[in-house]
Amino acid sequence: MVPGVGMIWKHHGGFVAATGEKGVEFAIREVIGVLEANTKVAHCPNQIGQRRMQLLVGELFRRQAGSAADLLQLEVQRCLFFAVEKPIEFLEILQGIAFLGFHKRNLNTLRTFHQAGNSALASRLDLTVMRSRLAILGLVSAALLAGCAGSVMAPIDDNLGNPNNARGTVVSSTKVQSYPQALLTFFIAAGGVQDQLSATTGADLYRITYNTIDASGNPTVASGAVVVPQGATSASLVSYQHSTATAKNSVPSLTNNGYEEGEFIMAAFAGSGKYVLAMADYLGLGSNPGLHPFLQAQTEASASLDMIKAARQFLSTLAGGPTMDNRLFLAGYSQGGHATMALTKTIQETTNLTVTASAPMAGPYDLANTQMQFSLHDPGADTDVFLSYVAVAYNSLYNLYTNPNQAFIPPYDTQVPPLFGQNNSIDTIAGDIPDDPTQVFQPSFITALETQGSTVNNLLLQNSLYNWAPTMPMRLFHALSDNIVSYQNSVLAQTTMNGLGATQVTLVDVGNTYTHAEAMPPATAMARLWFDTFLD
Numbered sequence: 001m002v003p004g005v006g007m008i009w010k011h012h013g014g015f016v017a018a019t020g021e022k023g024v025e026f027a028i029r030e031v032i033g034v035l036e037a038n039t040k041v042a043h044c045p046n047q048i049g050q051r052r053m054q055l056l057v058g059e060l061f062r063r064q065a066g067s068a069a070d071l072l073q074l075e076v077q078r079c080l081f082f083a084v085e086k087p088i089e090f091l092e093i094l095q096g097i098a099f100l101g102f103h104k105r106n107l108n109t110l111r112t113f114h115q116a117g118n119s120a121l122a123s124r125l126d127l128t129v130m131r132s133r134l135a136i137l138g139l140v141s142a143a144l145l146a147g148c149a150g151s152v153m154a155p156i157d158d159n160l161g162n163p164n165n166a167r168g169t170v171v172s173s174t175k176v177q178s179y180p181q182a183l184l185t186f187f188i189a190a191g192g193v194q195d196q197l198s199a200t201t202g203a204d205l206y207r208i209t210y211n212t213i214d215a216s217g218n219p220t221v222a223s224g225a226v227v228v229p230q231g232a233t234s235a236s237l238v239s240y241q242h243s244t245a246t247a248k249n250s251v252p253s254l255t256n257n258g259y260e261e262g263e264f265i266m267a268a269f270a271g272s273g274k275y276v277l278a279m280a281d282y283l284g285l286g287s288n289p290g291l292h293p294f295l296q297a298q299t300e301a302s303a304s305l306d307m308i309k310a311a312r313q314f315l316s317t318l319a320g321g322p323t324m325d326n327r328l329f330l331a332g333y334s335q336g337g338h339a340t341m342a343l344t345k346t347i348q349e350t351t352n353l354t355v356t357a358s359a360p361m362a363g364p365y366d367l368a369n370t371q372m373q374f375s376l377h378d379p380g381a382d383t384d385v386f387l388s389y390v391a392v393a394y395n396s397l398y399n400l401y402t403n404p405n406q407a408f409i410p411p412y413d414t415q416v417p418p419l420f421g422q423n424n425s426i427d428t429i430a431g432d433i434p435d436d437p438t439q440v441f442q443p444s445f446i447t448a449l450e451t452q453g454s455t456v457n458n459l460l461l462q463n464s465l466y467n468w469a470p471t472m473p474m475r476l477f478h479a480l481s482d483n484i485v486s487y488q489n490s491v492l493a494q495t496t497m498n499g500l501g502a503t504q505v506t507l508v509d510v511g512n513t514y515t516h517a518e519a520m521p522p523a524t525a526m527a528r529l530w531f532d533t534f535l536d
Contacts, residue, residue: 165211165219166211167211167212167213167302167306167309168210168211168212168305168306168307168308168309168310168313169210169211169309169310169313170208170209170210170310170313170314171208171209171210171211171221172208172209173206173207173208173209173226173314174206174207174208175204175205175206176205176206176207176253176255176256177204177205177255177256178202178203178204178205178230179202179203179204179205179266180202181199181200181201181202181230181271183202184199184201184202184203184266184267184270184271185198185199185267185271187199187263187264187266187267187271188264188267188268188271190260190263190264191264191267191268191520191521191524191525192521192522193268193521193522193524193525196522196525196526196529197267197268197271197272197525197528197529198271198272199267199271199272200271200272200273201229201230201231201232201271201272201273202229202230202271203227203228203229203230203266203267203270203271204227204228204230205225205226205227205255205256205266206225206226206227206228206314207223207224207225207253207254208223208224208225208226208253208310208311208314209221209222209223209224209287210222210223210224210306210307210309210310211306211310212283212302212303212306212307213302213306214283214290214299215283215293215296215298215299215397220283220288220289221287221288222280222281222282222283222286222287222288222303222306222307223251223253223281223286223287223288224252224253224278224279224280224281224286224307224310224311225251225252225253225255225262225277225278225279225281226276226277226278226279226311226314226315227266227269227270227276227277227279228270228276228315228318228321228322229270229271229272229273229274229275229276229322231273232273232274232276232322233322233323234322234323234324234325235273235274235275235276235322235323235324235325236274236275236276236324236325236327236328236329236356236531236535237275237276237278237308237311237312237324237327237328237329238269238275238276238277238278238329238330238331238531239277239278239279239280239304239307239308239311239328239329239330239331239340239343240252240265240269240277240278240279240331240332240336241279241280241300241304241330241331241332241335241336241337241339241340241343242261242262242265242279242281242282242332242333242335242336243261243332243333243334243335243336243520244294244334244335244386244389244426245282245285245292245426246292246385246389246419246420246424246425246426246429247422247423247424247425247426248284248285248286248292248421248422248423249286249423250285250425251281251282251285251286252265252279252280252281253279253281253286253287254286261333261520262279264520264521264524265277265279265524268521268524268525268528269528272528272532274532274535275329275531276311276315276322276324278307278308278310278311279307280303280304280306280307281303282299282300282303282304282339283299283303284421290396290421291392291393291396291420291421292393292420292421293393293396293397294335294389294390294392294393294394295335295338295364295367295389295390295393295463296393296394296397296463297338297339297341297342297345297462297463297465298342298463300335300338300339300342300343301339301342301343301345301346302346304339304342304343305343305346305347305351308328308353312324326354327356327534327535328353328354328355328356329355329356329357329358329359329531329534330343330344330347330355330357330358330359330360331358331359331360331361331524331527331531332359332360332361332363333361333362333363333520333523333524334361334362334363334484334485334516334520335363335364336361336363337360337361337362337363337364337365337485338360338363338364338365338367338465339363340358340359340360340361340363341358341360341363341365341465341466341493342465344358344360344470344472344474345465345468345470348470348471348472354472355472356472356473356531356534357472357473357474357475357530357531357534358470358472358473358474358475359474359475359476359477359527359530359531360474360476360477360493361476361477361478361520361523361524361527362477362478362479362482362485362490362510362516362519362520362523363465363485363489363490364485364486364489365464365465365466365489365490365492365493366464366466366488366489366492366493367460367461367463367464368452368457368458368460368461368464369450369452369461370486370488370489370492371485371486371489372449372450372457372460373450373486374485374486374488375387375437376437376446376449376450379435379436379437380483380484380515380516381430381435381483381484381515382426382430382484383435383437383484384430384433384434384435384436384437384440385426385429385430385433386484387437387440387441387449388408388416388419388420388429388433388440389420390460391407391408391441391445392416392417392420393420394456394459395407398459400455400456400459404416404417405442406442406444406445407441407442407445408440408441408442408445409439409440409441409442412433412440415432416432416433416440419432465493466489466492466493466496466497467496467500468497468500469497469500469501469502470497470502470504470505471502471504472504473504473534474497474502474504474505474506475505475506475507475508475526475527475530476490476493476494476505476506476507476508477508477510477523477526477527478490478507478508478509478510478519478523479509479510479511479512479514479515479516479518479519479523480509480510480511480512481511481512481513481514481515481519482514482515482516482519483515483516484515484516484517485516487509490507491507493505493507494506494507508526510522510523510526
């Protein structure tokens with residue numbers, strides 16, 4: 001018999017008090033484990049994402065217990081939203097929180113679990129007072145169960161493929177999930193930007209596959225996500241390019257599997273009711289075969305550009321969908337910032353499309369020098385994953401070495417390359433690679449990475465993206481305190497672009513207290529609000 005969540009909290013209460021943050025993290029993970037074992041939740045990830053775990057632990061030990069209770073309860077509701085078989089577990093979680101002395105004070109962000117549920121029932125749900133938990137349990141369970149019915153849809157209109165495999169045409173489309181306004185509100189709150197953004201509507205997630213080209217220019221079929229605001233009669237298109245992913249299933253089209261970046265971006269843009277999102281999974285990720293060509297500007301741009309075309313085709317056939325205007329906004333974070341810069345440049349130089357505004361965020365635009373020096377001499381968390389990904393991907397693209405031991409020190413020459421191109425997360429790979437580049441790579445390879453004129457440095461230069469002059473409005477959002485992607489990438493890009501004649505490129509410092517991961521939500525909020533200024 002699986003123990004109740006409340007009992008786990010009671011069992012670990014003393015352990016938590018004695019061991020501090022690690023004890024809290026351990027207890028929270030056990031709570032979520034029991035939740036999964038008792039509910040068969042198909043769309044809840046195996047564990048809370050690392051960023052949300054940091055939020056929970058941080059709120060408890062560095063701020064206030066009430067906020068930690070809010071966050072845990074929101075995380076539980078996020079999981080329970082999709083499927084519940086034993087709703088008593090929700091009660092036990094509330095009891096466990098009460099046992100530890102957490103006082104539920106004010107929760108305005110999730111007043112209902114499903115926008116489409118009974119409005120009279122929803123109005124009776126009040127989660128702001130812990131004492132009410134027994135009285136509302138039946139109502140909560142009913143709302144959850146009613147809201148989950150039919151939440152995963154069957155494929156729709158699979159006959160859009162072009163027999164000539166023309167680039168940017170839809171091959172298949174599937175409605176994956178409908179998200180209520182309340183859940184999007186939670187995603188915004190989880191990002192900590194509820195004071196800047198709010199969700200005014202729910203959103204529908206569609207997974208599409210579309211025709212594009214691979215790194216050699218040959219036809220291939222890639223996947224991506226289109227997110228449509230519910231009830232919108234008109235909208236503008238935002239192409240969002242996602243950050244680094246090593247696992248093939250950590251992509252926008254699989255956001256319903258707990259992909260946190262996709263959840264937040266969905267809420268930030270589609271939740272406003274103003275924007276439809278198009279998000280390419282990129283080559284080698286999602287359903288596309290092979291290894292992802294990491295930080296190759298050419299394929300980042302081609303996959304994203306063809307996704308934009310496919311999204312517009314899909315939206316033109318979507319029954320009840322919004323009328324799309326001609327505006328096109330581009331945004332992306334981290335690798336997505338690099339991809340957004342590549343996409344913006346490609347659109348300007350090779351198409352007749354007009355970009356309304358572009359917001360590359362925290363991207364490594366100068367791979368050959370600024371970023372490589374920063375990664376090698378001031379490495380942050382997961383830097384060796386980034387460097388290993390570059391080595392493995394560039395070898396696949398450009399035949400960088402004839403034997404992995406030319407780049408990697410044994411035993412990593414045999415251990416590292418197979419880690420990529422599978423479903424290994426960044427955290428998993430980071431656990432298998434030392435933090436110090438000198439313990440992973442051959443001295444000669446490290447020297448080549450940072451030496452101008454070497455083969456690998458020339459390839460990095462070929463994929464750098466700062467040396468051109470955008471003609472559209474562009475804002476480079478970047479946190480001065482970024483510990484992974486050097487802020488100087490954005491300084492150099494702005495300085496060089498303006499020197500080449502660009503008149504609408506500005507740099508916005510997101511702040512000097514954020515890590516690279518922490519800066520994504522506030523940077524995105526700034527970009528969204530800037531995009532709003534271009535709307536009528």
